[in-house]
Amino acid sequence: MRFWRTALRIAMRDLRIEGRSGEVLLTTIPFGLAALFLIPLALPLDRQLIATVGPGMFWIVTLLFGMFVTFRQSAVESPAQRETLRLLGVDPAARFTGRVITSALLLVVFEAVLAPATVVLYAPEPIDGWPLLAALGIALIGTMAVDVTAGLRGRTSLAPLLVAPLSVPLLMPAASAAAAIRRGDGIVVPALLMGFAVLALAILGVMTAHSLEEASG
């Protein structure tokens, strides 16, 4: 119980900080919307083409720009803040979980804003692909990337480099879901694949949280 109490307290801290800084709402989401708007400008004026690429563009923007939700300033603790938490005896796995919860919630908001924008701009067939699972997966990978690169030079470009390819097991099933449903193909296996990836990341994240805390000390 103490684990979850600590995790939720950390999540509340992060949500309160985000609520006051507004970094995701005022910067990251508009950035994602701008990207969604710019992409069709680089494509031929072919409405069918734009409608076809719509779901995929939604997922790509969610991945590439959504990862900055996990990299937001408020998610990166200073060395003194991390040390204080360590001395308070905060379980690193609980701290990791709390930060993932916050990032996942913010990513859901991110998706909730971008999805209708995608429908308006691209007029695609309905977007599908388990957005909640995708948000959790990106939150897990992004938070681990923040911890693995904490305190390193070049962190701002190294962390996205680590996240982008590792997110593919989330991206591919999600982006293919809509087309699969249209074709009448089964989506159970892709869903299981994505679920497996998220579960594995969650287990690895919790198991390695302690080691990563030692590394950043």
Added chain:
Amino acid sequence: MNLRYALTAAALVALAIGFWLAAGTPPDAVQGEYVRIIHVHVPSSWVAFLAFGGTLLGSAGWLITKRARFDHYAAASAELGVFFTALSLLTGMIWGYVTWGIAWDWGDARMSSTALMFFVYLGYLALRRATLNPVDRARRSAILGIVAFVQVPLVYFSVVLFRTLHQTPSITTEGSTMESSTLRAMLFGLFAFTLAYAAFTTWRTRQLIIEAELTATDAEHAGSAVTAPTLGGRP
């Protein structure tokens, strides 16, 4: 005889035999002589996966024992994995171009996933370069090495899950669809490339161990460059 030299000699001999066997396989009715690219492409793919498995083992070994040797092996294996993945992609693109007329097919999930695996391990090597402290580097890399390996099974399953242009596995548990001399050459090629991986890895691991020993000596203390200021300092 020293293991490294023995492995190197065995690898060279095996590669020579493998080349000879591949040269003796018949040309394909459609692909002609270019079909022999598979004798580099397939073993390269195999070694790429093997190397990343080596990185996983080295990473786990370090986390459990904290012995630097495991970290050096993990790094050496990742470097070779990146090389063989690049070789696999290059030969795959050449083969795709001469066979299907397209060097890169976005409908091919396996090629795309293999390319992404390439980027994952480039990220692994970038992380190692960015971390100065050897113990810190070993710890961060070990964790990333294990997490990255989660992706490896997905590369294989993607061939089955997302029906694409890529050639489905020719060798399955039900038997092979390949001509016998070609199959023989390919299996031997897998063996030869595996020996080459083992040889390269032992040399590179040894090199990393020596580099670590050389850099761990007699560095100046952090504060040794600090002296009393000449402006306003106490007499």
Added chain:
Amino acid sequence: MEPLLSLDHVAVAYGQTPVLGDATLSVVRGEVVALRGPNGSGKSTLLRVLATLLRPASGSGVVFGERLGTREVESVRHRIGLIAHQPALYAELTLEENLALVADLAAVVHTSPAAALEAVGLAGAAHRRAGDSSQGMLRRADLARLLITEPDLLLLDEPHSGLDVDALGLVDALVRRCLERGGAAVVVSHLTDLGVDERTVSIVGGKLVA
């Protein structure tokens, strides 16, 4: 008397650069050690080793009976209070919210955040964001953290830095309270007089000189 902490030839490096070369130190209950030395000599690094936050590259140490570098040492961390150069406060949270976070996460709480802020003279600024507070206010709020957790070992890195004349005695009071509880303190300071009986240990080039 059994020492609260002891270091035996501990060495630490950042990357390839040695920072602490050969640290041997022992601190008993009721003792205050003043750590003095030139810039870059390893004072802050030594505090972090004593706080069990940095693993020695060589040598050994024991803090509250647990060996440094082991998993077991985590069980004693809640008995350690570290005040570093930079305050450990979250800029977007108010001073009271920052202390409430500490109180919610601490294993044992000895005083409320409001009472702690009152004690350090910040009751009127409780609802001010840390990011809008001066360096001196942040230092006071950071020190207030020690009133909430009441650690048995104080590790203070230039604790007087940024404090005004009225607040300078705050550090002395916190150290005295710790000693009364049977604790000890290691203080890095350039002040020649800490206001308490102290033993001076100098650190030069990463090596301790008693």
